Amino acid sequence: HVRLQATAVGRGSAMAASGLSLRKSEEIVDLIYLFSKTQYRAKEVTPQVEEIERRTLDLFSRDYKYSIIHNPNGEVCGHYPRQIVFLEQELEYDRSSTVSVKLQDLVNRSKLARCRGRFVCPVILYNGKHICRSSTLAGWGELYGRTGYNYIFSGGTDDTCAEPEEVLEDDNGVRNGDSQLFDKVRGHDIKLLRYLSVRYICDLMVENKKVKFGLNVTSSEKVDKAQRYADFTLLSVPYPGCEFFKDYKDRDYTAEGLVFNWNQDYVDAPLTIPPCFNQNLSIDWSQYQSWDLVEQTQNYLKLLLHLINSDDESGLLVHCISGWDRTPLFVSLLRLSLWADGVVHSSLEPAEILFLTIAYDWFLFGHMLPDRLSKGEEIFFFCFNFLKHIVSEKFSAVKKQSVIIIIIYIDVCVLRRKGPSPSPQILWNRLEESALHPLSEARSSSSSSSNQSDHGLTHTGHGLTHMGSSPLAVPGTRVDHPRSASSVSTEYGSWQIVSGCGTPVYDSPLPFSFQEDASSGCPLPPERQTRLESVREIFLAAYSSTVGLKSSTPSPSAAISGLLEQFARGVGLRGHNAIV
Structure with missing residues (x-):
């Protein structure tokens, strides 16, 4: 009788746990569905989005004491979260506090330095180091136009903008990057980087400068003529933009053998990293143009993990151009990889860390999923499907015992x-x-x-x-x-x-x-593999039941068939439009 009773209790607990897991998986389905229909805008928040914001703050609070960088109605940046989390330390059950006045001031002042106002923002705390994200530096065209616009429409009261005489400098001075305007706004950006103890800056752009209509609309730390960022360790790690992931989708979501064309006219940023990494990582970086998408992503992730595992207390900044495609890809992979090692967000279950990284790293930081899906640029899907390629202990940040x-x-x-x-x-x-x-x-x-x-x-x-x-x-x-x-x-x-x-x-x-x-x-x-595979399976099941995979061939290929099998092994959800 006692054995039967124990069995019944055990089954009841299992059913309760299963029900809880299903509810969490359904939250992810709802999140991805909303995400696929709308881009987040801080000034246009619905009750459903407010619930997503509340949920992310709750998940952060499980493991960290944090404060809030305020961005009400997108006043600092229109496509950043209204409440930006500044992780202070690992501490259970500690409520959030008010962010320091100095940090909030640095954020407000530095927003003009970067493309679309997407300032340097800390998003992951690992061993006391901040892993940050942003867009690239604003070029003379955007900076010149935006400062004038902001000054006029703020009534001349916004002290983050340049003074009128600075805005009206002659174009040549601004274009050459020698003006006081560049010194001022990039100076604020550098102060913010130093406040966050950032030393390493990894630039994912394949260009030195982004050119539109014949004008340099954005720049980069690596080509700053005044060498303002010379005190930082700059790493140029060119990675294909979101357009390349249409090729990934057209190859039935197969990244193996998919190599970027480095001979295109606009590609002018070579891979440039300090020589010490050639020895420390045992990677032949000179072969980067021959790597397929899998090997390139793996090697770049190894590099980022190596940087944050350095002996000093230096932080890391990762950015591309706008900071909402390639940047969340690597931020999300870093967060999930470190979580799988048990060194960040240690109390979160697979469904919870998946919700957090989709909601915070992708949705609330402005990734344009509806636009990317309409063009077949499946970089969002690639990120989570790629987890199968980093389950090995080679990607672990934890040093193993002898x-x-x-x-x-x-x-x-x-x-x-x-x-x-x-x-x-x-x-x-x-x-x-x-x-x-x-x-x-x-x-x-x-x-x-x-x-x-x-x-x-x-x-x-x-x-x-x-x-x-x-x-x-x-x-x-x-x-x-x-x-x-x-x-x-x-x-x-x-x-x-x-x-x-x-x-x-x-x-x-x-x-x-x-x-x-x-x-x-x-x-x-191994536990790392189990954790990452669980996240991937939950994602595949949710993605299948909402967005679905669009085959480029009349009949499902072996690659898509394999993915469908994993959908079925996920959390029990069945997609109604897995192949469209």
Whole structure:
């Protein structure tokens, strides 16, 4: 009777959890549907948008103390959130506070420096460092016209605008970037960057300057003639604009083999990064023009992760031209990658982090999804479908512990249970040896362990993963078996799950590929992979039931068929227009 009662309670809890998960997934469906129909404008907010704003603030408050940069009715920037979150520190259950007067003033003053007023805005806090987004620098055409416009229609009271005599300077002086106007507005921009401790600026533009109708309408830090940004580390990492993602859609949403044409007339910004990154990342950057969309996005993400993992406390700015296509792509990938490692938004579930990044990083920062969908420029879809390409631990920001130290720790725990413990001196000698020869020591230790019948641990990979409070993952023997083809294979070898004290969960003598989680009936993949795959599946299911995929061929291709299978494996939602 007791067992039956416990089972009933367990089923009830599972049903409640399932219902909650479904409701969260339905929130994402509603969000994507609204997003596909309208672009966010801070001065045109409906009750539905107000609920999205409230929901995002609630999700931020789960893990952070934050203050608000006020942008009422889009007065600072028309396509930025009305309430911009400034994350201060990780602190549970702490309410928001008022942003410092200095920061709000810097924001108000620096808005003219950048295209469309999209100033440098902090959006992610990682290890005390701010990851920021913005548009590129405003060129003389936009700056000259907008300052005059703002001055006239503000009644001459807006101190962020230039004085009348500055606005009326001769055109040549403004065009050359030598005027006091440029010094003033870009000076405010630099002050804001320094306030946020930003050191690295990654420019995704494929142009040095954006040209329209024969005029330079935007500029960039990398071509500022007065070298105002010389104190920052400038990285030119050219990445295709949203137009390129029509090719992605036309190839049935297949990014593999899709290479950007770098020989087009307007493409004049070469990839330029400091030489030190050639050694630190083991990437041949000279080959960037031969990379397909997958490899290029992967390598750029590795670069961004490397920058924010630097030993100093320097922050990072990522921007493209307007800051609402390529910029949210990499901001969103950074947020999700760090979340999968458990180092940001650690209390959020997959559906919650998905809602947060869609709502905040894309919708509330003005991505024009309706326009992009009408043109087939599916950069938004690409972002979340791309998660399958960054599940590997190669993209993890968390430094893994030494293999040998964990193996010795497990040896001690097991020996305490089944035999006499080695002396502390013996353990110290092992650690010293592993410091000198970590890889060979790990292999020899694993090899010798496999011959000991008392615990049978064998190492076939190159690293271990500690998944928070989950059991430690210890290498297990890999053998060929018909079922192993469907299991997830990574460069870290196969795994045997062990409890926190080092005791194997399974008493089975079989190698890991035969040992299965009793609840799921399949081997457990690394936690990072599980988390990212969950986000992707929820997104695919929601996207299928709202926007859908539009095949360029009369019959569904293998690529789209594969995506549809993942829709079905998502959260149980079924799309009525998966193929249109």
